[in-house]
Amino acid sequence: MKPKRTHLYTLAAVAAFAVFLGVADATFDAFALRVLDLCGIYVVLALSLNLVNGFTGLFSLGHAGFMAVGAYTSALLTMTAEQKEMNFFLEPIAPWLAHLSIPFIPALVVAGLVAAGLGFVIAAPALRLRDDYLAIATLGFAEIIRVVLTNAQPITNGALGLKGLPKFAGTWEVWGCAALSVLFMILLTRSAYGRALKAVRDDEIAAGAMGVNVFRTKVVSFTVSSFMAGVGGALLGHLLTTIDPKMFTFMLTFNILLVVVLGGMASITGSVIASIAVTILMEALRFLDGPLDLGVFQLDARPGLRMVVFSALLMAVVIFRQRGLMGSREFSWAMLSRARLPWRRSGPAGTDGGTHGVA
Amino acid sequence: MALLSTERVTMRFGGLTAVSRLEVRIEKDEIVGLIGPNGAGKTTAFNVITGMNTPTEGRVLFAGEDITGMPRHEIARRGVARTFQNIRLFKEMSVLENVLVGCHLRLRPNVFEATLHLPGYRRRDAEARAFALDLLREVGLESNADELATSLPYGKQRRLEIVRALATRPTMLLLDEPAAGMNPQESLELMHFIRRIRDQFGLTILLIEHHMQVVMGVCHRIYVLEYGQTIAQGDPAAIQNDPKVIEAYLGAQ
Numbered sequence: 001m002k003p004k005r006t007h008l009y010t011l012a013a014v015a016a017f018a019v020f021l022g023v024a025d026a027t028f029d030a031f032a033l034r035v036l037d038l039c040g041i042y043v044v045l046a047l048s049l050n051l052v053n054g055f056t057g058l059f060s061l062g063h064a065g066f067m068a069v070g071a072y073t074s075a076l077l078t079m080t081a082e083q084k085e086m087n088f089f090l091e092p093i094a095p096w097l098a099h100l101s102i103p104f105i106p107a108l109v110v111a112g113l114v115a116a117g118l119g120f121v122i123a124a125p126a127l128r129l130r131d132d133y134l135a136i137a138t139l140g141f142a143e144i145i146r147v148v149l150t151n152a153q154p155i156t157n158g159a160l161g162l163k164g165l166p167k168f169a170g171t172w173e174v175w176g177c178a179a180l181s182v183l184f185m186i187l188l189t190r191s192a193y194g195r196a197l198k199a200v201r202d203d204e205i206a207a208g209a210m211g212v213n214v215f216r217t218k219v220v221s222f223t224v225s226s227f228m229a230g231v232g233g234a235l236l237g238h239l240l241t242t243i244d245p246k247m248f249t250f251m252l253t254f255n256i257l258l259v260v261v262l263g264g265m266a267s268i269t270g271s272v273i274a275s276i277a278v279t280i281l282m283e284a285l286r287f288l289d290g291p292l293d294l295g296v297f298q299l300d301a302r303p304g305l306r307m308v309v310f311s312a313l314l315m316a317v318v319i320f321r322q323r324g325l326m327g328s329r330e331f332s333w334a335m336l337s338r339a340r341l342p343w344r345r346s347g348p349a350g351t352d353g354g355t356h357g358v359a
Numbered sequence: 360m361a362l363l364s365t366e367r368v369t370m371r372f373g374g375l376t377a378v379s380r381l382e383v384r385i386e387k388d389e390i391v392g393l394i395g396p397n398g399a400g401k402t403t404a405f406n407v408i409t410g411m412n413t414p415t416e417g418r419v420l421f422a423g424e425d426i427t428g429m430p431r432h433e434i435a436r437r438g439v440a441r442t443f444q445n446i447r448l449f450k451e452m453s454v455l456e457n458v459l460v461g462c463h464l465r466l467r468p469n470v471f472e473a474t475l476h477l478p479g480y481r482r483r484d485a486e487a488r489a490f491a492l493d494l495l496r497e498v499g500l501e502s503n504a505d506e507l508a509t510s511l512p513y514g515k516q517r518r519l520e521i522v523r524a525l526a527t528r529p530t531m532l533l534l535d536e537p538a539a540g541m542n543p544q545e546s547l548e549l550m551h552f553i554r555r556i557r558d559q560f561g562l563t564i565l566l567i568e569h570h571m572q573v574v575m576g577v578c579h580r581i582y583v584l585e586y587g588q589t590i591a592q593g594d595p596a597a598i599q600n601d602p603k604v605i606e607a608y609l610g611a612q
Contacts, residue, residue: 184474191473192459192466192484195452199460202449208431209409209441211464211527220470266451328451 006333014179025171033171034239035283040174041235042275044181046259047268048228053257054265054328055189056221057201058127059135061253063229065142066115068149068248070230071237074111075162076155077102078238083164087157094154104168108177108234115230116223118145123222127215139250150245161244162237169238177231185268197221198266262317264324269331274324285309360423362387362563363408363439363531368417370403370587377403379587380417383565385531390557390564392574394598395584396607401567402444404584405533408565409441410434421531436464440529442520444536444567448508454519455491455504461526462487494522498552514545518552525560532556534566538573546570550577575599583607 024036045063052060079087081099092098102110126137149156156162188194199207200217208214237243259278263270288306292299317325329335361384368381378400385391393401406412408419413428420426426434440461449457466487472480495501498518503511508519517537524532537553538546550573557564568574574581575595583591583598585607591598598604 187476188470188474191476192463192468192480192487193470193473195456195460196463196468198452198456199449199463202451203447205411205431206443206447206449207460209411209435209443210461210523211432211435212460213430213432224470 009333021171021175035280037169037171037174037239039276039279040171040178041169041232041239042256042259042279043178043272044228044235045232045256046263046271046275047181047185048225048232049253049256050260050263050266050268050271051185051188051197051228052221052225053260054267054271055194055201056197056218058218058222059131060138060222060225061135061250061257062122062138062142063256064248064250064252065145066119066226066229067233067236067252068142068145068243068245069118070111070115070233071243071248072149072156072162073114073230074104074107074234075165075237075243076100077107077110078104078166078168079162079164083166086164087160087162088154090158090160091153093157097155104166104173104238108231111234112227112231115233116227119226119229120219120223123219127218127222139253142248142250142253146245146248149248156245159245161242161246163242165237165241165243167238167241169235174235174239177235181228182268182272189268193217193220201266258314262314262324264326264328266328267324267326267330269329270324270326273326281310281313282306361385361420362422363565364420365404365408366418366420368404368407368414368419370400370407370412371415376587378407378414378584381407381584381587381589383582385563385565387563388557388561389579390553390566390577392578392581393565393567393584394569394571394574394581395590398586399584400587401584402535403587405441405535405565405567408434409439409533435527435529438528438530439533440524440527440531441533442517442524442535442537444539446516446520448516448520448523450507450509452508453505454495454500454508454511455488457508457519457523458491458494458526459487461523462491464527491526494525498522513540517541521552521556525556528560530561530563532562532564534564534568536567536569538568538570541570543572546573549573553577 024033028036045067049060049063052058076084076097077100080101084093084098122138122141126134126141129137150159152158189197196207196212196217199210199212200214204214233248255278259274260271262278263272263274285306288309289301289303291301363383363385365381365383368378369376370378381404383391383404393404395401403412407414410426410429410431410433418425418427421434421437421439424437426437426439449460452460466480466483468480492501492504495504498521500515500519500522503515508516511519517539521534521537534553538549541549553564553566554577556562566574566578578595580594581592581598582589583601583604590603590607591601593601
């Protein structure tokens with residue numbers, strides 16, 4: 001297939017999706033729109049975690065912490081003085097924060113930068129560890145962040161959280177960030193820097209012997225990932241319009257990890273598909289929590305049944321596709337044309353390899 | 360002045376002295392062998408030279424510079440490349456990508472420059488790709504360029520590892536058992552290959568090998584280690600007749 005034509009396909013697909021977003025934005029009800037936006041946020045978060053876990057091979061579980069930092073930063077930067085006064089009724093807000101108010105997009109960038117700064121600071125000691133030890137250390141750091149947020153009353157309003165955040169995270173903001181994240185990840189993983197990340201993941205010792213500065217590569221990956229997590233957290237805050245420290249527990253990291261594993265470690269396509277599928281499924285299965293009418297017999301409301309079904313689905317995926325939906329492969333138009341679709345069974349058999357491109 | 364030399368290098372792991380007072384001098388353009396029974400400390404010597412381990416005592420000098428205990432990538436940048444006894448390819452990457460990682464030093468990508476595909480980076484990346492493909496063509500792996508590295512047969516994986524090391528444009532190449540698992544015919548080809556890359560890339564080579572045919576056939580000089588001690592050194596003929604070496608390999612009578 002000629003590269004020119006595939007570029008055209010990609011452009012068309014992106015345009016079609018933009019049109020879909022436009023239509024959705026105008027016609028969807030509030031609930032459906034919220035699910036759609038949540039999908040976009042999960043795309044950002046899953047890619048962020050995949051960068052560290054899938055592409056660099058660092059088992060990090062500290063994402064909720066960076067999201068919390070991003071969410072709080074952006075919230076405090078965008079709320080008006082009156083909103084802040086209403087929130088901080090137990091103890092007044094720190095004076096230097098009270099009248100700080102900047103527009104949403106710069107606040108989003110600052111949220112990412114603050115999270116990245118913290119990621120950088122944590123990376124230096126934590127990345128000397130590996131595998132499970134790194135996971136435990138990052139988990140610990142995330143908990144520390146959460147506890148600090150709970151107790152820094154004059155800055156974060158403690159356990160009360162912040163309410164009435166301006167709802168800035170609309171469809172275009174969220175999906176704009178998601179699109180930027182996807183584009184960034186595609187360009188990064190195809191570049192020499194992306195190769196260095198994967199080399200570090202596959203064999204640290206050999207990567208070092210090839211002249212790759214292993215430690216610095218890990219730190220950069222971790223910092224960039226923290227930036228994305230901070231932005232994702234900020235978007236989440238401005239979508240839900242309330243945040244509190246309890247939101248950012250390990251369960252949140254776990255949800256994102258689930259998306260990454262389901263989609264396939266080191267697959268951008270996988271992360272995107274799984275983000276959307278998991279978010280929609282979590283909402284679509286909500287009816288299971290209420291009373292069920294199975295025709296033959298009635299079932300009382302059993303909150304939690306949704307998670308049982310969801311977990312079963314998850315196990316099925318893991319059993320039948322151990323490396324996730326996509327493994328480490330990416331979508332390409334060539335892949336589509338090679339696919340053995342039922343109505344084209346006589347076509348050329350799919351040959352392997354060369355599926356590393358996205359467009 | 361020797362290109363690579365070690366001065367009284369000693370490496371201890373707890374109570375075990377893996378290498379003791381190793382004194383190696385390798386002149387430019389030489390092919391030098393490092394032999395000895397299993398556990399003699401040959402690979403440890405390699406690890407110390409390439410920065411995988413920091414020696415307990417002693418110094419490693421490369422091109423007149425003290426490189427003792429430098430980080431691996433700094434030593435690689437100065438022109439020392441190596442292969443590994445148990446092949447260490449990047450498993451989830453293609454053959455071409457493996458070689459391109461070897462080009463990393465010359466690309467020196469910065470995360471923003473590389474991600475944004477700025478013109479300077481793009482030019483260097485294109486050059487690296489052309490260079491990597493040339494190298495692969497040179498060793499007959501060109502047709503495997505897009506395959507996963509680990510899908511190659513064993514012999515080709517060994518060759519790929521050497522090519523990947525060559526991609527760093529080294530002046531000194533350390534080969535850890537390049538002929539392991541090869542039949543006599545393949546070993547013979549490997550000897551020719553080693554001589555050829557030395558001439559073509561202006562390399563100085565230090566190699567660990569158990570195949571005596573290869574060692575004697577290709578090396579100018581040989582060091583023999585046993586229990587971390589250097590028990591003999593000299594040209595192949597002298598080594599073959601050295602009573603200490605014969606004892607180390609065949610046992611005392």
